[in-house]
Amino acid sequence: TDLPRSPPAAAEPRHASPAAPRRLREKLRTAARMAGPPAHTAPGSRQQVQGGERPPEPATGSTPARETRAPLRFDYERFRQSLRHPVRGSRSGEDPETRARRMKVKEMMKFAWDNYKQYALGKNELRPLTKNGHIGNMFGGLRGATVVDALDTLYIMELEEEFQEAKKWVENSFDLNVNGEASLFEVNIRYVGGLLAAYYLTGEEVFKSKALELGEKLLPAFNTPTGIPRGVINLGRQDTLSLFSPCSGMSWSWGWASAGSSILAEFGTLHLEFLHLSELSGNPVFAEKASTSQHVLNRIEKPQGLYPNFLSPVTGNWVQHHVSIGGLGDSFYEYLIKSWLMSDKKDTEAKKMYDDALEAIEKHLVKKSAGGLTYIAEWRGGALEHKMGHLACFSGGMIALGAEHAGEERKQHYVDLAAEITNTCHESYARSDTKLGPEAFRFDAGTEAMATRLSERYYILRPEVVESYMYMWRLTHDPKYREWGWEVVKALEKHCRVEAGFSGIRDVYSTPPFHDNMQQSFFLAETLKYLYLLFCEDDVLSLDDWVFNTEAHPLPINHTNFK
Numbered sequence: 001t002d003l004p005r006s007p008p009a010a011a012e013p014r015h016a017s018p019a020a021p022r023r024l025r026e027k028l029r030t031a032a033r034m035a036g037p038p039a040h041t042a043p044g045s046r047q048q049v050q051g052g053e054r055p056p057e058p059a060t061g062s063t064p065a066r067e068t069r070a071p072l073r074f075d076y077e078r079f080r081q082s083l084r085h086p087v088r089g090s091r092s093g094e095d096p097e098t099r100a101r102r103m104k105v106k107e108m109m110k111f112a113w114d115n116y117k118q119y120a121l122g123k124n125e126l127r128p129l130t131k132n133g134h135i136g137n138m139f140g141g142l143r144g145a146t147v148v149d150a151l152d153t154l155y156i157m158e159l160e161e162e163f164q165e166a167k168k169w170v171e172n173s174f175d176l177n178v179n180g181e182a183s184l185f186e187v188n189i190r191y192v193g194g195l196l197a198a199y200y201l202t203g204e205e206v207f208k209s210k211a212l213e214l215g216e217k218l219l220p221a222f223n224t225p226t227g228i229p230r231g232v233i234n235l236g237r238q239d240t241l242s243l244f245s246p247c248s249g250m251s252w253s254w255g256w257a258s259a260g261s262s263i264l265a266e267f268g269t270l271h272l273e274f275l276h277l278s279e280l281s282g283n284p285v286f287a288e289k290a291s292t293s294q295h296v297l298n299r300i301e302k303p304q305g306l307y308p309n310f311l312s313p314v315t316g317n318w319v320q321h322h323v324s325i326g327g328l329g330d331s332f333y334e335y336l337i338k339s340w341l342m343s344d345k346k347d348t349e350a351k352k353m354y355d356d357a358l359e360a361i362e363k364h365l366v367k368k369s370a371g372g373l374t375y376i377a378e379w380r381g382g383a384l385e386h387k388m389g390h391l392a393c394f395s396g397g398m399i400a401l402g403a404e405h406a407g408e409e410r411k412q413h414y415v416d417l418a419a420e421i422t423n424t425c426h427e428s429y430a431r432s433d434t435k436l437g438p439e440a441f442r443f444d445a446g447t448e449a450m451a452t453r454l455s456e457r458y459y460i461l462r463p464e465v466v467e468s469y470m471y472m473w474r475l476t477h478d479p480k481y482r483e484w485g486w487e488v489v490k491a492l493e494k495h496c497r498v499e500a501g502f503s504g505i506r507d508v509y510s511t512p513p514f515h516d517n518m519q520q521s522f523f524l525a526e527t528l529k530y531l532y533l534l535f536c537e538d539d540v541l542s543l544d545d546w547v548f549n550t551e552a553h554p555l556p557i558n559h560t561n562f563k
């Protein structure tokens, strides 16, 4: 999802402990299988307890952060043996054109990184026109969003020197001792996801320990009556609450979200990362927290089978009936199918929720335009808005991924649906002057797949359309997806590349474009990674071994039949 970047309006009181979720041990059985012997065996040993104040206690819904230290030593070598393909692939027998295109994307990544490093290292994002850094207000005082988001892409592209530069920054300069208001969602998908992926790819302990430390700081957000987290969290340590940092560890709802509600795509986009935090730490608390949201959502009544975007973390009721597979809803659906895949198809609750949700979406929201383009509309309290956001274009890829695992009788249907949606998103690019797509496009008043409002004409280097090309390529091997990806590369080079990096543009229908002076961190994490993978063999970050979190950070599938 993508949310207004504003601080919370007002603090609300911190709530009592959530209901304890069930099936926790079951979820962690897989984790234990991949883990080696405990790092310390003496019961009640103080060694692993931060601050050495008291021994670890069994995790509960209200476990405070300092009790989540790792009792297990994760067996990294064993994990590597469980992979079915070499991470960076075998690279056999490819054609020279595909290789050249892949190398071009690699060069773009190097250019984006080098400029970030030169002008903005340690800030969150690069401003490529003014050649300085941007901090923003989403990450609660954390810095280096671009470094953490870029790590795995640099590694996969074999940009070794640049990867070492990024790693060195994480080792020496990445400070988690901050005390500001952060988006739980953004910190999770970019920082926790980026660090976890970097650890799984390289085995470097620094990434694991930073991911676990940061994960602990997010836990107070879940202290609500339902266990559904609030959207904003103060990253200061709860136990250092004082006159000087009175908000440490407190959480809020976004000021703009109606009636103190939490956002579906925010609290529904934690599962992949949090299960891995439990797997690496051996502490079930993370998995418990994420599973609670899934169980609550499974149980709650849904209007016509659809999931509205706003839910009260206090009452557990829907707050507003706005349904969207784009912003505010998007990655919730994505995490259902990926949770099932990541669990080696054991999390049947997630799979059923995905199947049912997709059926309801198809029944109520999927439409065909007069010109024959399939799109997914939005739903506001019963009325359809015939609009698709750029964010919603990830759904072609998601449906493609799910199609592979649908029953034989549904498989072709979903392959076709995924192809049609991806085609529509491609049209939104093809119909613009820059060959890049707008933030939102509409199907009304004779308009098809084009923005009708000035405020929806911008492109901020988003990945969703090329993400779908990548999944569709892997599913069908239809060469048109590589051609479409190459069109995007050319358009980025022509309209977004500036002297010191890549910039978003304000209007995709006007050339030469006006630049927005922002190189978003997700451009390095996602857009360039998906483009690169589009020109790779399928065994590079194989979908047999990995799921991508919503920021394109690869997290491993827990192969349960591995001996």
Ligand code: DMJ
Residues within 6 Å of the ligand: 001, 002, 331, 391, 462, 463, 464, 522, 526, 550, 551
């Ligand atoms: C990214 O941070 C993630 O893909 C998120 O799910 C949606 N918004 C941006 C990219 O557009």
